[in-house]
Every structure is written in structure tokens, then in C-alpha cells.
Amino acid sequence: MSGSPVLQMKNICKSFPGVKALDNVSLNIYSGESMALLGENGAGKSTLMKILSGVYTKDSGEMIFKSKPHTPKDPKDAMNKGIAIIHQELNLIPELTVAENIFIGREPVNAFLKVKYSQMNAEAKRYLEQLGEKTSPTAKVSSLSVGQAQMVEIAKALSMNAEVIIMDEPTDALTDVETENLYKVIRSLKAEGKALVYISHKLSEVFDVCDRATILRDGTFVDEKPVSELDEEKIIQLMVGRPISDRYPKCDCKAGDVVFTAEGLTNSRITDVSFSIRSGEVVGIAGLMGSGRSEVAKSIFGEMPLKKGKISLAGKELRINHPSEAIKNGISYVSEDRKQLGLIIGMTIKENITLPALKKFQTALSKISFGREEEVSKEYIDMMSIKTTGPSQRVVDLSGGNQQKVAIAKGLVTAPKVLILDEPTRGVDVGAKKEIYEQINLLKAKGMSIILISSEMPEVIGMSDRILVMSAGRIAGEVSGAEATQENIMKLAISNIKNAV
Ligand SMILES: Nc1ncnc2c1ncn2[C@@H]1O[C@H](COP(=O)(O)OP(=O)(O)OP(=O)(O)O)[C@@H](O)[C@H]1O
Ligand SMILES: [Mg+2]
Structure with missing residues (x-):
């Protein structure tokens, strides 16, 4: 030109x-x-x-x-x-x-x-x-x-x-x-x-x-x-420097019994949201921005109060009023907003990763074992291929995509039974995306129940066993991973909006 x-x-x-x-x-x-x-x-x-x-x-x-x-x-x-x-x-x-x-x-x-x-x-x-x-x-x-x-x-x-x-x-x-x-x-x-x-x-x-x-x-x-x-x-x-084949790797694992159920979750942003997840299952939540996807996650995680509804894990009803109670009960949430809710960016990778699980790193004298903290952070840096000079580097000095990987590591360190990932690959490069998907498959194979919220359609379709589609705060429908297409998801995503007009 x-x-x-x-x-x-x-x-x-x-x-x-x-x-x-x-x-x-x-x-x-x-x-x-x-x-x-x-x-x-x-x-x-x-x-x-x-x-x-x-x-x-x-x-x-x-x-x-x-x-x-x-x-x-x-x-x-x-x-x-x-x-x-x-x-x-x-x-x-x-x-x-x-x-x-x-x-x-x-x-x-x-x-x-x-x-x-x-x-x-x-x-x-x-x-x-x-x-x-x-x-x-x-x-x-x-x-x-x-x-x-x-x-x-x-x-x-x-x-x-x-x-x-x-x-x-x-x-x-x-x-x-x-x-x-x-x-x-x-x-x-x-x-x-x-x-x-x-x-x-x-x-x-x-x-x-x-x-x-x-x-x-x-x-x-x-x-x-x-x-x-x-x-x-x-x-x-x-x-x-090399081609990437098979961008959405598959996992041949079988889902187990129902582990988690949400019944009639309702508050100012969501209405009557009910679903369940089995162990070793990835349930995707799709929908337009503002449809209530993240609000479902926040309501389960105790970050947003519920007016009505019931959450049960392994058959036991949970009362969660704060994220710390969710974590204690085995539910972990990786927020879409890593800077506001996910990470304390002025702190080191080590401090961020271990923060949600501090109890684990305390010795008998109730002092945090720094050696153990270092060791665990190194494991996650390796596992997630975080590009860093080491566990003591501040998160603010990492590239955007690498900050995202720290946010995911933070969600994993408490070894949750239910892991909610909200836009987990935002800002992540193509190669690292595949690494994150492989991690998801490994966790799934170990029996973790995963909720995957994403606006990237190929990602939800490629990685979920079932997809719940939200529209205007409600679950408008469900499609199985095998029959999911961008078209049938989109149709459901706008269904309640059309009804409302
Ligand atoms: N202020 C800083 N202090 C120390 N290291 C830094 C700082 N800013 C960037 N880096 C390092 O420089 C390298 C390049 O980072 P940069 O943020 O430019 O990557 P990027 O290409 O923008 O990646 P992304 O796609 O993840 O945003 C990384 O190793 C990062 O950790
Ligand atoms: Mg960048």
C-alpha cells in the first residue's frame, strides 16, 4: 500500500x-x-x-x-x-x-x-x-x-x-x-x-x-x-517453530457418578439454574456475554449471594457464603478477571499459587514451610510451562498469558473436587492453549469434575462432554459434546432474548 x-x-x-x-x-x-x-x-x-x-x-x-x-x-x-x-x-x-x-x-x-x-x-x-x-x-x-x-x-x-x-x-x-x-x-x-x-x-x-x-x-x-x-x-x-496438530486433544476417560448438583439457583442475575456433574466430566457453559455464565460460577463459589437454590457435593448439601468456604469444601474457581479477582499481581508467583492453600504449607508450629512452598510452586511452573525466572518472580512482571497460567495453578493447588474455569485460555497462545487442554484432560482422568465457561465456541465444543447454554440468566438448553455445533449453541444462546423482546 x-x-x-x-x-x-x-x-x-x-x-x-x-x-x-x-x-x-x-x-x-x-x-x-x-x-x-x-x-x-x-x-x-x-x-x-x-x-x-x-x-x-x-x-x-x-x-x-x-x-x-x-x-x-x-x-x-x-x-x-x-x-x-x-x-x-x-x-x-x-x-x-x-x-x-x-x-x-x-x-x-x-x-x-x-x-x-x-x-x-x-x-x-x-x-x-x-x-x-x-x-x-x-x-x-x-x-x-x-x-x-x-x-x-x-x-x-x-x-x-x-x-x-x-x-x-x-x-x-x-x-x-x-x-x-x-x-x-x-x-x-x-x-x-x-x-x-x-x-x-x-x-x-x-x-x-x-x-x-x-x-x-x-x-x-x-x-x-x-x-x-x-x-x-x-x-x-x-x-x-513447529506445526500444532489436533488443537483440542481428546480424553478417553469415562465419567463416574454424579458428584455435584445445583438446584434452582436464583438471584438477581440468574434464574432457576439446575444441573449436575459427574466425576471425570467436563461440563461447558456457553452463552453470550452477560447471559449469566460467570454469575453461575460466582454463585456456586460464594462470591455472589443466592436468594434461592441448593448446592450439593457428594450427596451432602453445602452452605457456602464465602469463597473460603467453597475452597474448604473442595470447590475452586479460576475467575475470568485475573487482575481483579484472580491474582495479587504485586506478589510473587509462589505467594499467589500457595495463598488459597496456606494451611497445607503450615508446619506443626503453624509456621508456613517456605521450602515446601517453593517446591510446590516449582511443580506448577513446570506443569503449566510458566515462562519465568522462578517462583520468587512477581506476577506483575510476567507476560499476560503467563499470568493466566498462574491463575489456573492457583485454582488447582487446593486439589478441588469441582474446578470452575472461567475463560481459562484468555490471552494464552495456541501452543499453551493445547497444554492447558491437556491438563484439563489429565484432571478429568483423575476424576475431577470441571465446569468450563468460555466464549470461544471451538474451545467449549472441543473440550466439553456436555454443554449448557445460557440465555438471559437461565439455562436455555443442553447439547451433548458430540452433537454440538456453533449454530445449535447460538440458537439456544439467543432464544430467551428473542422471547423477551
Ligand atoms: N517489568 C518486567 N520485569 C521483568 N520481566 C519482564 C517485565 N516485563 C516483561 N518481562 C519479561 O519479558 C518477557 C517478554 O514479556 P512480554 O510481556 O513482552 O511478552 P508478550 O509477548 O507480550 O506475551 P503475552 O502474549 O503472554 O502477553 C517475559 O519473559 C516477561 O516475563
Ligand atoms: Mg503481552
């Missing part, structure tokens, strides 16, 4: 203690195009973009933006020069409103330096509408879903009117409709001549909105190619 790149990164190197995150990486970005930046978890994608947007400084290498050296002092400086980034991990302040978050540090003020709220709210609304979002600009961010918060981040980047816009896994928490709206915006940004960098583990998206792709592997540059010369298999080969 265009001739020379508007922005060039040349031979960028960056090390963190114990890891060379980037080793001589080069990247070209063109106006009017979207560049896919691809690679496995920990390949260095976010680090490269944080250098471009002034969050990190490079150790060596060169950046040229519009024919001039680009040496951003900090993110604000990069933004003023025309580079905006939508970070992988949301950066919003929950206690502020949507509009306050969008314009933070750039609020429109009057002559007396008072913030012009009505103007700010109106402008925020305009950017949200451009994205097809109905969220109110005066709503507190704490009241939003992860997907809505993600849209606010995107609106914030749009409001900066930048020339280069970096999107680090922007659709991670978006519904299909929101994703389509984002695509429309991306297309119009390209038509306006903006340059985009698009990071995603959903490979099909590359073909929807990207023109070229740059692939990294283990902190090194592998290739840059026009998307027209690539397909999913080729991308995987370049990313992983």
Missing part, C-alpha cells in the same frame, strides 16, 4: 533481571495499515510496544518516527508525539467515572481551571458511540463488566487522536458485536491514514483487520510478511 514506514524500530534490545526480553528486534509500521504483532506468550510483544510508547526505555537500538529519532521520555511524551497504546492489562481507575478515565490528565477546563464536566461527558459519549457502546460517561468504572471497561480503554486511545495506535489484545474481553464495532473503527482509522499495531492470540482476527504481520519468537525477530501470504498454519509454524 504505502511506500516507506512511518515508524521504524531497529535492532531493539531489552533485558530484565534474568531475562533477555528482546534481542535485536526490528519492526516497521506503515500509515493506513494495520500491523499484526504475533508470537507466543512471553515472546516480547508487549515489551516492544511499551518501549515504543515510553513505558520502558530500550537498552539499545534505534527508533525513527516520521524521519526523526523517537526517544520518548515517558508515556505522556509518547502520547504527545502521536503514539497511543491500549494496554493488555486494563489501566483504568475503578473509582472514577468513564469520562474521567478517558480524559484523565487532559480534562477540558474553564478559565478558572475548573473541569468542564458537561463538555467532557459529551465528548466521552461521542467516542463511546463511535464504538457502538451505550455505557454512560458518568458511570463509575467499577460498575462495568470487563468488556465494557475494555471499550472505555479503546475510547480513551481514540480520544487522543494519535497517528500510531497500538492495540494489545483489544478484543480479549469483547463480545462478538463489540468486536465487529471495533473492526469498523479500525477500518475507518486506516482509511484516515493512521498506523495500527494489533496484538492478538485469536489468529483469525489477523485476517479480519491486518495487512502485514511481524512474528517474534523468544525475544527475536522471525519474519515480516503481508497477511495475504499467510494462513493460520503458517503463522503457527512461524510463532512456535
